Amino acid sequence: MYKKLLDEAIVMKEEHACSFKLLNSLExxxxxxxxxxxxxxxxxxxxxxSYLGITPVSLSRIRNKGKINK
Incomplete structure (x- = not known):
């Protein structure tokens, strides 16, 4: 049980790390x-x-662009 949870956590962490390399902040x-x-x-x-690896100002701009484009 512990090993399964640990494996899932590792996979999620690796996916998060890969997203920094492959995706821009909006993605x-x-x-x-x-x-x-x-x-x-x-x-x-x-x-x-912080989780997304951007500044709060950048996050605010991304969120506001999303509201405008709707």
Missing amino acids: RYKRFKAMYPNLEQRIKQHHLA
Whole structure:
């Protein structure tokens, strides 16, 4: 049981690390929203920005562009 949880955690960590190499900040944000649809409202913006590897200002710009394009 522990090994299975550990393996899943390692896979998730590797996927997150690969996303930094392969995806730009907008794509990482979209991927986060797809993977965790209700989490964005529950965490602070600076924590999300840190998780995505961008500044809070960049995250704010990405979010505002999404509102404008809708």
